Amino acid sequence: MGGACALLLLLGACSGDNGPAEGPAAAGGEAQSGADATPASCINGRAAPDAKIDRPAIALKIENSPEARPQSGLQDADVVYEEIVEGGITRFLALFHCGDSAKAGPVRSARFDDPKLALPFTSVLAYSGSNSIVDKELTKRDIVSLNELNAGDAFFRVPEGSTDIHSLYADSGEIRSQAPDKVESPDGDIFTFGDVPGDAPEVRSVSLNFTDGNTIEYKWGGGAWRRFEAGEAFVTSGGDQIEVANLVIQQVKVDNSEKIVDPAGNPSPDILLKGTGKAVLLRDGHAIKGTWKITKEGTAPVFRTRSGDPFPFARGSIWIELIPSKEGDVKGSFALE
Numbered sequence: 001m002g003g004a005c006a007l008l009l010l011l012g013a014c015s016g017d018n019g020p021a022e023g024p025a026a027a028g029g030e031a032q033s034g035a036d037a038t039p040a041s042c043i044n045g046r047a048a049p050d051a052k053i054d055r056p057a058i059a060l061k062i063e064n065s066p067e068a069r070p071q072s073g074l075q076d077a078d079v080v081y082e083e084i085v086e087g088g089i090t091r092f093l094a095l096f097h098c099g100d101s102a103k104a105g106p107v108r109s110a111r112f113d114d115p116k117l118a119l120p121f122t123s124v125l126a127y128s129g130s131n132s133i134v135d136k137e138l139t140k141r142d143i144v145s146l147n148e149l150n151a152g153d154a155f156f157r158v159p160e161g162s163t164d165i166h167s168l169y170a171d172s173g174e175i176r177s178q179a180p181d182k183v184e185s186p187d188g189d190i191f192t193f194g195d196v197p198g199d200a201p202e203v204r205s206v207s208l209n210f211t212d213g214n215t216i217e218y219k220w221g222g223g224a225w226r227r228f229e230a231g232e233a234f235v236t237s238g239g240d241q242i243e244v245a246n247l248v249i250q251q252v253k254v255d256n257s258e259k260i261v262d263p264a265g266n267p268s269p270d271i272l273l274k275g276t277g278k279a280v281l282l283r284d285g286h287a288i289k290g291t292w293k294i295t296k297e298g299t300a301p302v303f304r305t306r307s308g309d310p311f312p313f314a315r316g317s318i319w320i321e322l323i324p325s326k327e328g329d330v331k332g333s334f335a336l337e
Contacts, residue, residue: 045315056183057097059118059223061127063108072237073104086266088211096172107171115141116273120300194312245316247282254330280287289313
């Protein structure tokens with residue numbers, strides 16, 4: 001397996017601290033043939049040395065306000081969740097298992113729903129701070145909370161000494177080194193990997209609206225889904241556009257919290273992460289429609305096609321967009337073309 005990863009490293013297919021290579025390998029897509037019953041190595045299916053597979057994943061909260069761009073480290077994460085927060089903007093929960101980033105961020109505060117997203121993969125959550133209600137939820141769910149106050153050199157400011165709220169970054173490897181020994185490596189069967197079904201329609205672009213005033217686009221090209229936001233290419237701090245192998249649209253009910261508001265008085269979104277709803281997997285220029293199901297909060301979502309088969313993911317980066325459905329207080333939408 002180590003030899004296989006050495007070849008993948010040459011092609012830019014294993015994550016690292018220096019950002020992705022250009023082309024399909026940057027998004028992590030790898031060629032497959034036939035049904036793939038081989039257990040996943042990294043949580044996104046990539047092959048990697050045992051030393052990486054048999055280590056904990058860590059979850060890191062990364063900002064997505066306009067002032068935070070361009071971000072660092074998102075291109076190195078194995079799995080990325082995008083969720084709506086106060087004021088209609090979004091934030092990312094980046095999961096690093098085999099991938100790592102020496103500079104990921106800007107890092108921002110935890111939200112009430114973050115433990116539910118992280119726990120299928122890890123109990124280690126790194127963030128900049130949290131309010132008392134979120135603190136209680138993190139404690140209730142036995143989350144290992146790491147932040148600037150208790151994780152030492154794992155967090156740092158850019159530039160050094162800055163007190164700006166957008167200046168905090170983290171080293172994912174250093175965060176992992178501070179995880180307790182009891183934290184185990186994630187299950188290798190959260191996602192299923194295989195071929196695109198023959199009846200999956202071609203799709204060349206998708207627009208996502210977490211709210212009416214927040215439009216995000218992905219366009220298929222060069223073997224990857226390329227992200228745009230506010231009409232501009234969504235790039236890393238190194239200047240490369242974010243490219244994704246697997247893009248999942250998971251429609252969820254989102255209500256306004258009755259307990260948590262931000263300093264401006266905006267209610268915190270309360271995301272329902274239990275039950276079932278519509279889902280779409282976009283990969284290789286095709287759309288695979290189906291459903292998601294979570295039987296217990298904090299367990300992994302089960303994605304299935306309309307025929308009942310597991311979603312067949314490509315081996316590589318997985319971005320999951322938690323788009324508000326029409327059922328809750330907060331309403332979102334998406335459109336495929």
